Amino acid sequence: MQTNSLEVHDLTVSYQHNPVLWNINFNVPAGKLTGIIGPNGAGKSTLLKAIMELTPVSGGYAKLFGKSLEKVRTRIAYVPQKDAVDWDFPATVLDVVQMGRYGNKSLFRKLSKKDEDIAVECLSKVEMLDYSDRHISELSGGQKQRVFIARALAQEADMYFMDEPFAGIDAASEKQIIDILLKMKEEGKSIFVVHHDLQSAIDYFDWIILINTRLIASGPISTTFTTENLKETYGGKLTLLSKLGQELKSKQFPIREEE
Amino acid sequence: MNFWEQLIYFFSFTDANVSNVLIGTLLLGIASGMVGTLVVLSKKTLIIDAISHSMLPGICIGFMLSGVKNPVYLMLGGMSSATVAVYLIAEISQRSKIKVDAAIAITLSILFSFGVIMLNVVQNSGNPNQSGLNDFLFGKAASMLRKDLYMFGGLCLIIFICLPVFFRHFKISLFDPIFAQSIGIKKYFIQSIISFLIIVTAAAGVQTVGIILISAMIIAPASAALFWTNNFRLTMIYAGIVGAGCSIVGVFISFLLPEMPTGPWIVVMLASVSILSVLFSPSGLLVKQIQIRKNKKSILRENVLKTVYKLKEKIKGKKKGISTEEVSNYRPTAIRKVRSALKHLKRKGLVIKGGDYWTLTENGVQEAERIVRVHRLWELYLQKYMHLPSNYVHNSAESIEHIVTPEIEQALAEVMGKPELDPHNQKIPYGK
Numbered sequence: 001m002q003t004n005s006l007e008v009h010d011l012t013v014s015y016q017h018n019p020v021l022w023n024i025n026f027n028v029p030a031g032k033l034t035g036i037i038g039p040n041g042a043g044k045s046t047l048l049k050a051i052m053e054l055t056p057v058s059g060g061y062a063k064l065f066g067k068s069l070e071k072v073r074t075r076i077a078y079v080p081q082k083d084a085v086d087w088d089f090p091a092t093v094l095d096v097v098q099m100g101r102y103g104n105k106s107l108f109r110k111l112s113k114k115d116e117d118i119a120v121e122c123l124s125k126v127e128m129l130d131y132s133d134r135h136i137s138e139l140s141g142g143q144k145q146r147v148f149i150a151r152a153l154a155q156e157a158d159m160y161f162m163d164e165p166f167a168g169i170d171a172a173s174e175k176q177i178i179d180i181l182l183k184m185k186e187e188g189k190s191i192f193v194v195h196h197d198l199q200s201a202i203d204y205f206d207w208i209i210l211i212n213t214r215l216i217a218s219g220p221i222s223t224t225f226t227t228e229n230l231k232e233t234y235g236g237k238l239t240l241l242s243k244l245g246q247e248l249k250s251k252q253f254p255i256r257e258e259e
Numbered sequence: 260m261n262f263w264e265q266l267i268y269f270f271s272f273t274d275a276n277v278s279n280v281l282i283g284t285l286l287l288g289i290a291s292g293m294v295g296t297l298v299v300l301s302k303k304t305l306i307i308d309a310i311s312h313s314m315l316p317g318i319c320i321g322f323m324l325s326g327v328k329n330p331v332y333l334m335l336g337g338m339s340s341a342t343v344a345v346y347l348i349a350e351i352s353q354r355s356k357i358k359v360d361a362a363i364a365i366t367l368s369i370l371f372s373f374g375v376i377m378l379n380v381v382q383n384s385g386n387p388n389q390s391g392l393n394d395f396l397f398g399k400a401a402s403m404l405r406k407d408l409y410m411f412g413g414l415c416l417i418i419f420i421c422l423p424v425f426f427r428h429f430k431i432s433l434f435d436p437i438f439a440q441s442i443g444i445k446k447y448f449i450q451s452i453i454s455f456l457i458i459v460t461a462a463a464g465v466q467t468v469g470i471i472l473i474s475a476m477i478i479a480p481a482s483a484a485l486f487w488t489n490n491f492r493l494t495m496i497y498a499g500i501v502g503a504g505c506s507i508v509g510v511f512i513s514f515l516l517p518e519m520p521t522g523p524w525i526v527v528m529l530a531s532v533s534i535l536s537v538l539f540s541p542s543g544l545l546v547k548q549i550q551i552r553k554n555k556k557s558i559l560r561e562n563v564l565k566t567v568y569k570l571k572e573k574i575k576g577k578k579k580g581i582s583t584e585e586v587s588n589y590r591p592t593a594i595r596k597v598r599s600a601l602k603h604l605k606r607k608g609l610v611i612k613g614g615d616y617w618t619l620t621e622n623g624v625q626e627a628e629r630i631v632r633v634h635r636l637w638e639l640y641l642q643k644y645m646h647l648p649s650n651y652v653h654n655s656a657e658s659i660e661h662i663v664t665p666e667i668e669q670a671l672a673e674v675m676g677k678p679e680l681d682p683h684n685q686k687i688p689y690g691k
Contacts, residue, residue: 080441
């Protein structure tokens, strides 16, 4: 039997009673480079945040390597959107990458020499070693993203969630990042990437999750990336669902009954 | 006593009153600077004002309940009402349409008004102990006694323990709160600790600088420190040093001139350090202005050099050289500026003066040809790769020619090869 890296069961998320994700169910086998694809506002980033317990869920749950997040946290790395942080913060490139080492050790202790070596190694993997003493505000968009990837690499996780790593970066950086992701896949890592460019999706991923508030399809790219599925994904929201959503919001009904 | 004797007396710790005040404000300066780093970087500076102002009703209640002016009761009261304020702000902004800034303003004004009303009640109550309670508004460092100092030291001790213990939590959460949560740092826990530290700092500070000015003590040192370093730890250390230094100066001024208030002087010193940082730090305004002026001058010089070269090209040896006036007319520039630019070029050995005429030296010719070459190559590049018509390329090249580094020039030459003519059919000089 093939092991699953990620199982999502009936996951439902709403912001202020407005449903963003309805009843999402899927399984993804381990060792896949998975693209999470859908139009703007489809809930792609919310899906990652819900899995990482960064946003409250109304119902359902996710299992990572068959366990709850709390049990396997050190094996999971999450890369937020690069616009989500303050790039004027007083820190150098190396500082940021070293933060990754705290993913699986106590925050009350100093980093060891080995931790520091790993951080430097990860910086060189994304070809940013020359910038290690630069202030983070001096970086270009692609470089910032590479620093984030280096931080995730420094976590030495088995599963990676990346929120729009290709947004707002140049073609050369995109190529570099995808090469790193492919190498990680070869090492057996499971990687989930929020992505919105259909053109490149077919070249990058071997597994695809199509969502637009609800799950459209999840499966190997060869059988899932079909015109029919894409039409459904980008064909807009289901009118009935969004009408119900507005109703829930305006009357402050919960989307799941409390137990 | 003259100034120096007073200075020595001040720092000799022989006067118990002076040393109480000095130690107290010194500790406060360090603590508020360090805690301020957290607040400034979490971009929640407004909350400090809410916390300090809402301490007033708590202080009054503390006094009413105990009937004595014991700093422990007063501060416990103040810290409790400040905690209520933080809680209220969070609840209002999360549960209603009211945004955080409005929630802060509402909470601050309501609780402060309550405090002022209570202060009036207390002052008219006939309790003789109440005198001096209104010192909490503007602070009165000189009134600090030994028993105040113990409480003060206790509060600062809490801060000095929390900061190193949670240092990495703070650093990661303040830079990237979502990542921090993803590795298991509890968001509300860290936020609560930061709020708690602000409350403790404010409680320690109200007696010295007062409710109204304590926010300046917390915000100013960190804001100034951020101009001087790109390192989180150093920002915190610098902020502590700035806070301590300004506190000592403030206390010393009111020691020299007893009618002068301590708190406001500390804040004035802090403001001066902040303004100096904005102007004179490596990332400050003045450095930028100097750089802009330098660039302007070097552009002018290069243009003058180029003009001499071009005029020379035109007259083709008919005359001995080019006069200053000719340069100034060819490219409308004030003659005074042209003259000073030519003098500078002469010093660098790029031009020489014979009688009233200027000619280029060998180095001057080389440098002028380099500028003209970059200019014309760039025009060609724009035409070829950006598909600009030839009458649009000149202005861009005019500014680009001054900023092209040798590396970029080499890259440009590699891309373009060695074309003979520019888009205006002028020869591109390659030297020998």
